[in-house]
Amino acid sequence: MREPWVVDGHCDSLYEFLAQKRSLTQAHEGGHWDLERARHGGVALQFMAAFIESEYKPHRAMQRGLELLEAAQRFVQINKDRVFLIKEQKDLAQIPHAHKIALLLAVEGGEIIGESLFMLPIIYALGVRSLTLTWNQRNALADGVGEHLTGSKLTRFGQAVIKEMNALGMLIDVSHLNEAGFWHVLELSSQPIVASHSCARKLCPHVRNLSDEQLRALGRAGGVVGVYFYPRFLVDNGPATRQDVVKHIIHMAEVAGVEAVGLGSDFDGIDNTPAGLEDCSRYPLLAQDLSHAGFTDEEIGKIFGKNFIRVLSTVLK
Numbered sequence: 421m422r423e424p425w426v427v428d429g430h431c432d433s434l435y436e437f438l439a440q441k442r443s444l445t446q447a448h449e450g451g452h453w454d455l456e457r458a459r460h461g462g463v464a465l466q467f468m469a470a471f472i473e474s475e476y477k478p479h480r481a482m483q484r485g486l487e488l489l490e491a492a493q494r495f496v497q498i499n500k501d502r503v504f505l506i507k508e509q510k511d512l513a514q515i516p517h518a519h520k521i522a523l524l525l526a527v528e529g530g531e532i533i534g535e536s537l538f539m540l541p542i543i544y545a546l547g548v549r550s551l552t553l554t555w556n557q558r559n560a561l562a563d564g565v566g567e568h569l570t571g572s573k574l575t576r577f578g579q580a581v582i583k584e585m586n587a588l589g590m591l592i593d594v595s596h597l598n599e600a601g602f603w604h605v606l607e608l609s610s611q612p613i614v615a616s617h618s619c620a621r622k623l624c625p626h627v628r629n630l631s632d633e634q635l636r637a638l639g640r641a642g643g644v645v646g647v648y649f650y651p652r653f654l655v656d657n658g659p660a661t662r663q664d665v666v667k668h669i670i671h672m673a674e675v676a677g678v679e680a681v682g683l684g685s686d687f688d689g690i691d692n693t694p695a696g697l698e699d700c701s702r703y704p705l706l707a708q709d710l711s712h713a714g715f716t717d718e719e720i721g722k723i724f725g726k727n728f729i730r731v732l733s734t735v736l737k
């Protein structure tokens with residue numbers, strides 16, 4: 421089989437760049453993701469998330485988010501011969517690029533806009549094209565999974581955010597959102613949505629994972645779920661292997677359709693990885709596993725990247 425190119429719906433590497441711990445260009449610096457290994461692994465598009473850590477919430481969340489976005493712009497500028505930013509629908513035609521890795525700026529946590537709708541066009545102007553509405557906590561938009569007992573739908577502000585994101589052409593990411601919020605977003609959004617890094621609850625009953633009903637509905641709405649590589653969400657307990665990622669992919673493809681499945685590693689955001697998927701250079705091994713599991717090359721191509729591209733080509737302006 422030909423090695424498929426990869427779209428990864430989530431990584432948290434930016435904060436290490438911001439902290440000057442790594443340049444994110446060379447493998448020997450450690451961590452899970454850098455340009456050298458991403459290239460080796462066939463990464464064509466990487467969602468780069470500005471993850472706003474809990475200690476900054478709520479009052480310094482906006483400032484922290486902007487600080488991470490400034491770091492992202494600096495990373496792109498320094499490495500402009502090796503990366504380019506996806507901002508418009510037409511940029512997608514360059515994927516996979518022969519020499520460069522495409523990056524899509526994302527923010528993980530609606531706290532970056534506080535309670536101000538005007539912040540959405542501002543972060544859009546800064547290049548952000550995807551927003552994870554919540555992390556695990558409650559914010560002004562909705563409740564995260566850490567608040568799942570409330571059973572809350574989106575706030576009025578959250579509903580306005582969905583409308584504005586649809587109008588701007590920003591991708592709505594429901595990973596970390598509580599279940600009532602998930603259904604509310606599906607009901608409101610005029611565009612397909614994604615769960616950038618989530619697993620199947622049927623195989624691992626974690627509150628962060630999606631039920632079969634959610635997976636089915638996401639697929640029916642033309643959305644994509646990026647299978648998450650965090651062992652805690654792949655298996656009930658103990659260490660996980662690449663084969664566990666394959667199991668989640670098989671299950672999601674059965675329940676939601678091959679068109680609804682993608683990859684969402686969260687490299688550099690997770691403290692351990694499945695055996696055999698230690699960093700972003702290992703994707704070709706996962707492709708081989710899927711081939712052995714009976715997926716065709718065409719299906720693997722969709723799961724590895726084309727499904728995410730399909731959603732982006734619908735959502736972006």
Ligand SMILES: [Zn+2]
Pocket residue numbers: 528595596617686
């Ligand atoms: Zn996350």
